[in-house]
Amino acid sequence: MTRTPKPPRAAANPPCPHAMSDLSDLSDLSDLASWQAYGGSVVGADHRRSGRCNQDAWHLQRSERAVIGVVADGCGSAPHSEVGAWLGARIWTHTLAQLLDEGPHPIQPTDPELWSRACARSLDRLAALVNTLPGSSAAIVHEALLFTLVGFVLTPTQLVVHAIGDGVVWLDGQRTELGPFADNRPPYLAYGLHGPTPPVTIIHAVAPASVECLIVATDGATQLRGDIPLAQFAAPRYLAHPHAITRQLAQLNRERLEIDWSAEYVERSHGQLADDTTLLVLGRAPGRPA
Numbered sequence: 001m002t003r004t005p006k007p008p009r010a011a012a013n014p015p016c017p018h019a020m021s022d023l024s025d026l027s028d029l030s031d032l033a034s035w036q037a038y039g040g041s042v043v044g045a046d047h048r049r050s051g052r053c054n055q056d057a058w059h060l061q062r063s064e065r066a067v068i069g070v071v072a073d074g075c076g077s078a079p080h081s082e083v084g085a086w087l088g089a090r091i092w093t094h095t096l097a098q099l100l101d102e103g104p105h106p107i108q109p110t111d112p113e114l115w116s117r118a119c120a121r122s123l124d125r126l127a128a129l130v131n132t133l134p135g136s137s138a139a140i141v142h143e144a145l146l147f148t149l150v151g152f153v154l155t156p157t158q159l160v161v162h163a164i165g166d167g168v169v170w171l172d173g174q175r176t177e178l179g180p181f182a183d184n185r186p187p188y189l190a191y192g193l194h195g196p197t198p199p200v201t202i203i204h205a206v207a208p209a210s211v212e213c214l215i216v217a218t219d220g221a222t223q224l225r226g227d228i229p230l231a232q233f234a235a236p237r238y239l240a241h242p243h244a245i246t247r248q249l250a251q252l253n254r255e256r257l258e259i260d261w262s263a264e265y266v267e268r269s270h271g272q273l274a275d276d277t278t279l280l281v282l283g284r285a286p287g288r289p290a
Helices: 029-034 045-050 081-101 112-131 137-144 189-193 219-223 230-234 244-252
Strands: 035-042 056-062 067-074 147-154 159-164 167-171 174-178 201-206 213-217 256-260 265-269 277-284
Touching: 029 035, 035 056, 035 067, 035 244, 056 081, 056 277, 067 081, 067 213, 067 277, 081 112, 081 137, 081 147, 081 189, 112 137, 112 189, 137 189, 147 167, 147 189, 147 213, 147 277, 159 167, 159 213, 167 201, 167 219, 167 230, 174 201, 213 219, 213 230, 219 277, 230 244, 230 277, 244 277
Parallel strands: none
Antiparallel strands: 035 277, 056 067, 067 147, 147 159, 159 201, 167 174, 167 213, 213 277, 256 265
């Protein structure tokens, strides 16, 4: 397919100009070493019961000037959306890393131009992939390349949390749920391959020095509340081991049998997370001061 570039609409909730910072001063890049991030994912109970795979993905990338992380959620009604989520998470983080590292005076993470260029370059890379495959490009996009994105860009002076589509963001106790959208149709980046590019929504743009912990998650995490809060993953132990998040999610979603011997009755619990659930936790590495 040949993609005709169509610029995205203006970013929702654009940051104020005074929030921008100059990344040309690299003297404080060592501050990024004090930050740690890990991710985890679990297939939803409904998908497990129906024999479907986990359609979520996540990816983390460190560049010279930033730490970038994203979670991606493939469209549930598409037959191969786990492919798009896996590819999309990697393309998006790699594209942002490239843009933030380019030139002696790179683009700022609060500059709307970063997000329009990230969308355009990511879509070009998706289009190049589609061009290598036989069949209708529209069918390929709708069967495999529809995914949402919720992520962060961390530089020494800015933490910017962004999204295309639905999901959940938790920042030091402040929880933000994105969506649901009309007709359960969130915006997908790949819509830009055949139409207008959806906007990137800026959720937070803050100074890292004011942050203790950030969690970004796919919309399956909307079920993490009440007795099983999303905030539990802000505990330091989830930044101490790369598999701690996945282990806890698996524990929450394991099947359980309760047997009432007197009534000769067996009740099966299929897990507490019906939908695929994926999250990234970002915070200060254990033992590292702010």
